[in-house]
Amino acid sequence: MAWGDLVQRFFGTRGSKDEAKGRLQIVLAYDRLGLSADQMEALRRDIMETINRHVAIDTERVKIDFLQQHPAAVMIEAPVRAKRTSGEEGKPTEEAKQETKQEEKQEVTTS
């Protein structure tokens, strides 16, 4: 962040360039892939389901980004859920893991 941005933030006025940058980054992500918003959502759903099949992830916090490069690259940030039982004595049981998975799957289908 440039110093000027900070000053602007301090005084509560922000230039329009951040908006330009944000909008461009989104529009270019679509341009580069040639995907529509619907297709993007489908991609997101499929990715989450696939990962969830193996590792329980926090579906609320899944982020799919496009690296600003040519050719475009997809970067997926999928935070793995903290194993609920790991804090207690003993290792996570197979059932507990299974439970999380089930729960996640539901979230995925409803999202």
Next chain:
Amino acid sequence: MGGRAIVVTSGKGGVGKTTSTANIGLGLARRGQKVALVDADIGLRNLDIIMGLENRIVYHLVDVVRGRCQVRQALVKDKRFPQLSMLPASQVDQKESITPDEMKAVVAQLKEDFDYVLIDCPAGIEQGFRNAVAGADEGIVITTPDVSPVRDADRVIGLLQSSLGEPQLIINRMSTDMVKRGDMLNQQDVLDILAVRLLGIVPEDDEVVVAGNRGSPVILNEQSRSGKAFDRIVRRILGEEVPIPELNGHGGIMHRLGKLFFRR
């Protein structure tokens, strides 16, 4: 086959392709290089008027391709720098009147006699673009720090990468004041978005209009900021290490401190 053929392109029109081609060409010639400028914008020729050579055209690119004349006959020699020549576009033909292969042949012939062949590409990404790119070895993409030119530049960069490899970027018409106010994408913003190598930044400068009026490209005006910027670009093309001054308007110690502590 010693010469380097460089296409100057942008996607979006009106961002300074022709101005950049003219200035880089003159700058290279002034630094002793043999340079041929090719106006590939068939039907909308403009390089001639920017260069101040509009009254000396006899033959043009399409004449050469059709075999109505030799390349040498169509080349207009610049009296300011005899090692600089321009191959004008036709004003009456269409982009489709030549093919990429024909263009390639013309450029290949020019490369035998010149150190640099600069091809001024038409706006758009259709046939005219394909023709202009066909003969080139490398590409320079021009953009201004505005949303639509940057978006179009991204498209063109993608297209060039598949044919010529990584192009270099010139950001034209950068306004220090607007960058300072946070109302214009700065150098880093544009590079974050486009992820290409930066060849140079040209500041917004009224002198470019004056230069156009006179047919005397701004690089010939040693006092002008934009002329100096173009000359730095020329030196970088020639392989010199010339730092790119940040036109962010706040390059002082506080700026650097801010960057240090608040880097995202």
